[in-house]
Amino acid sequence: MKRHRNGEIWDFEHELPAVAANQCGVDVVLGLDGGTTSTVCVCMPVIPCSRSHFPDPLPVLARAVAGCSNHNSVGDLFKTGKLRRLLIFSSCCISVVIRRHERDHILWKSQRPISFLLDDEWSAKFFFSLEEYLEETAARETLEQVMADALAKSGLNRTAVRAVCLAVSGVNHPMDQQRIIDWLSDIFPSHVQLYVQNDAVAALASGTMGKLHGCVLIAGTGTIAYGFTEDGREARAAGAGPILGDWGSGYGIAAQALTAIIRAHDGRGPHTMLTSSILQMLDLVSPDELIGWTYADPSWARIAALVPVVVSCAEAGDEVANTILLDSVQELASSVKAVVQRLGLCGEDGKDYFPLVMVGGVLEANKRWDIGKEVINYISKDYPGVQAIRPTVEPAVGAALLAWSFFMKESKKSS
Numbered sequence: 001m002k003r004h005r006n007g008e009i010w011d012f013e014h015e016l017p018a019v020a021a022n023q024c025g026v027d028v029v030l031g032l033d034g035g036t037t038s039t040v041c042v043c044m045p046v047i048p049c050s051r052s053h054f055p056d057p058l059p060v061l062a063r064a065v066a067g068c069s070n071h072n073s074v075g076d077l078f079k080t081g082k083l084r085r086l087l088i089f090s091s092c093c094i095s096v097v098i099r100r101h102e103r104d105h106i107l108w109k110s111q112r113p114i115s116f117l118l119d120d121e122w123s124a125k126f127f128f129s130l131e132e133y134l135e136e137t138a139a140r141e142t143l144e145q146v147m148a149d150a151l152a153k154s155g156l157n158r159t160a161v162r163a164v165c166l167a168v169s170g171v172n173h174p175m176d177q178q179r180i181i182d183w184l185s186d187i188f189p190s191h192v193q194l195y196v197q198n199d200a201v202a203a204l205a206s207g208t209m210g211k212l213h214g215c216v217l218i219a220g221t222g223t224i225a226y227g228f229t230e231d232g233r234e235a236r237a238a239g240a241g242p243i244l245g246d247w248g249s250g251y252g253i254a255a256q257a258l259t260a261i262i263r264a265h266d267g268r269g270p271h272t273m274l275t276s277s278i279l280q281m282l283d284l285v286s287p288d289e290l291i292g293w294t295y296a297d298p299s300w301a302r303i304a305a306l307v308p309v310v311v312s313c314a315e316a317g318d319e320v321a322n323t324i325l326l327d328s329v330q331e332l333a334s335s336v337k338a339v340v341q342r343l344g345l346c347g348e349d350g351k352d353y354f355p356l357v358m359v360g361g362v363l364e365a366n367k368r369w370d371i372g373k374e375v376i377n378y379i380s381k382d383y384p385g386v387q388a389i390r391p392t393v394e395p396a397v398g399a400a401l402l403a404w405s406f407f408m409k410e411s412k413k414s415s
Contacts (some may be wrong), residue, residue, distance in 0.1 A: 007015060007276070009141075009145055009148045010143055010148055010158070012086075012148065013157040013158070013391035014257060014339040015074075016155065016156075016157060023133075025066075026029055026068070026156060027045065027046040027162045027192065027402050028043050028044060028045055028046065028061065028154065028156060028160050028161060028162065028400075029043075029044055029045075029078040029161070029162055029163045029164070029165070029400050030042070030043055030147055030150060030161055030163075030164045030165070030166070030400065030403065031120065031164075031165050031167070031201075031202065031203045031396050031397060031398065031400025031401070031402065031403055031408060032143065032147065032164070032166045032168070032397030032399055033168060033199055033203075033394065033395035033398070033399055034142075034143060034166070034167065034169060034199060034222070034394060035168075035199055035221070035222075036168045038065060038066070038067060039065070039066045039067065039142055039146050039168075040063065040064070040065050040146070040394065040395075040396040041064045041065075041146040041147050041149070041150040041396060042060050042062070042063050042064075042148040042150065042394075042396045042397055042400050043059065043060070043061045043063075043151060043153070043154045043397075043400075044059060044060055044061060044272065044397070044400045044401075044404065045059055045189075046063060046162055046404060046407065047059070047217060047404060052156055052300050054209060057090055058393060058397060058401075059222050060397065060400075061153075061154040062150045062151070062152075062153035062154040063150065063153075063157075063396070064149035064150040064153060065146065065384045066127075066142045066143075066145055066146040066149070066264050067142055068334070069357065070405065072410035073156075081145035081283070086412060088399070093205075096131045100336045101345045105249075108335045118278055118303050125324055131132055135283070137151075137171075139168075143166065143168070144187060146162070147187075150214060158187070158188055158189060158192070159401060160189070160262075161189075161192050162193065162407050163192065163193040163195070163406055163407035164184060164188065164192060164193070164194050164195065164403055165185070165196075165202070165399040165400065165402040165403035165406065166194075166196045166197070166199065166202075166399070166415040167196075167197045167198065167199045167201055167202030167203075167395065167398075167402070168180070168193070168197075168198075168199055169198065169199040169222065169224075169239075169398040171196060171198045171199075171325050172198065172239070174324060176196075177197075179195040180196045181194050181381050183193070183198055183242060184196075190290055190298070190414065191398055193403075193406060193407055193410060195402065195403060195406050196259045197399075197402070198224070198226065198236075198239075199218070199395065200216050200224045200225075200226035200236070200239070201216075201226060201228075201231070201402070202395040202396065202398040202399035203216045203218050203359040203391075203395040203398060203400070204216035204226060204228065204357050205352065205359060205395075205398035205399065205401050205402045206359070206391040206394060206395045206397055206398030206401075207355065207357030207358075207359075207389040207390070207391040207398070208355060208357065209387070209401060210401030210404065210405045211243070211405075212228040212232075212346065212397070212398050212402075213228055213229065213230050213343060213355070214227065214228065214354050214355035214356065215227040215336055215340060215343075215354065215355070215356065216340050216357040216358075217332060217335065217336050217356060217357070217358050217359070217360075217363070217375070218251070218359045218361060219248055219249055219328075219332055219358075219359075219360040219361075219362035219363050219371070220249070220250055220304070220359075220360035220361050220362060220370075221249060221250050221251055221300050221301045221304040222239065222241065222242070222249045222250075222251060222300065223248045223252070223331075223332060223335065223360070223362070224237070224238050224239030224246075224341045225237045225238055225239075225332075225335035225336045225338070226239075226339065227340065227342075227343045228342070228343075229340040229343050229345065229346060232250065233343055234296075235338075235339045235342040237335040237336075237339050238331075238335040238340065242255065242300060245290055245325065246327070246334065247328065247331045248328040248329070248330075248331035248332035248362075249302050249328075249362065250303075250304030250305075250307045250360075250361060251300045251304045252309055252328065252331070252363050253304075253310055253324055253325065253328050253362070254303045254304050254305070254306035255312065256324045256327070257274050257278065257306060257307070257309070257310045257324060258278070258290060258294060258303070260272055260274055260288060260320050260324065261274055261275045261279075261287050261290060262291075264287075264289065264320075265287035265288070269320070270319070270320055272313070272318055272319075272320035272321065273313045273316060273318040273320075273321065274309070274310065274318065274320060275287060275312050277309050277312065277313055278290075278306060278309050281306070281309055291399050293333070307361070307362060310325065311325065311367050311369050312322060314369045315367065315369045322369075325371060326374075328362070328371060329371060329374045329375050329378055330378065332362075332363075332371075332375045332378050333375050333378035336356060337379060337382060337383070340354065340379075340383060346385060346386075348386075350382065350383055350385075351384055351385050352381075352385045353385040353387060354385060354386060354387070355387050355389050356365065356376070356379070356386050356387065356388050356389065357389045357390075357391060357396060358372050358375075358376075358389065358390055359391060363375070365390070372388075372390075376388045382409045
């Protein structure tokens with residue numbers, strides 16, 4: 001077990017009393033849910049019971065929260081100033097330093113001869129690979145910090161951990177999974193079982209109490225539909241990010257609203273209440289100012305924060321806002337239907353029961369214009385066996401339940 005590049009993250013372990021440093025025999029699992037907006041880690045004890053006899057409420061020893069851990073989105077940290085690049089020139093060399101602003105410590109430093117800048121090809125390759133490296137480094141630091149925080153709050157160290165399930169958005173390929181597992185292996189003792197999944201898997205488990213069967217629809221800043229069958233087959237739809245068309249997501253809804261305002265201002269689209277409502281929220285005077293506001297920081301979560309305004313306008317009878325929400329309903333329902341069809345979750349006649357776990361701020365049933373309810377109505381026309389489940393625990397707990405489930409399976413095999 002190594003302390004990894006940020007050894008100070010684990011310094012708290014040296015301060016724990018001997019009895020607390022897992023001398024009392026407490027075994028725990030860690031579950032992480034990492035997305036484009038925040039990362040949550042929960043620490044739970046290993047529960048010696050079957051899934052059908054879980055205590056209610058589930059015993060969560062500690063919960064920790066950190067920022068974005070999607071390496072595809074960490075680039076936004078540079079735009080918002082949370083990470084800063086420094087170029088330091090001397091007479092013979094150039095130093096590139098990346099500093100995390102709020103903690104004022106150096107994440108990465110490299111030095112090259114000044115002649116390096118004269119070679120366009122090599123300097124371009126260097127800065128491109130640097131960007132990729134930094135995005136992954138920042139994401140890993142977030143994940144490592146939130147795990148350490150959860151263990152510190154529990155009064156335990158890493159020897160107490162039996163399994164870790166990391167469910168992170170942006171994990172879309174076995175190579176992504178293996179790279180993260182290799183990194184985790186440097187952090188935890190060799191006895192710890194390590195599992196890496198897309199964050200949609202944890203969201204599904206939060207509604208099925210750790211059982212991987214059915215479909216989950218996540219609609220928050222981004223969106224994805226993910227499904228599993230009892231025999232282990234899986235499929236997904238959407239989740240490719242806003243550029244590739246996650247139009248049912250919070251970002252997609254808000255981006256369409258901003259576009260509608262510009263179109264109305266130009267005379268290319270109908271008048272909409274969205275103009276006055278969003279300008280007032282952003283403290284802007286003219287739609288022209290939206291251009292500067294949008295591109296000053298086009299981070300996904302910042303744009304998606306405008307969704308409540310779109311819903312309010314639709315509830316007030318604005319046709320443009322209403323059309324945007326109806327389009328989002330169709331997009332979200334189509335993603336679910338694609339997964340259900342590919343996996344055959346609905347049976348041959350299309351009427352079999354299957355659970356649909358619904359997660360994310362866009363789907364929350366707290367408005368008269370209930371996007372989640374409309375999605376279910378749309379799906380049930382074709383698949384009457386769909387059963388909507390709104391989880392009573394957060395996805396990080398779902399990840400912890402998956403870690404528990406994987407650990408118990410392996411324990412039974414070895415016993």
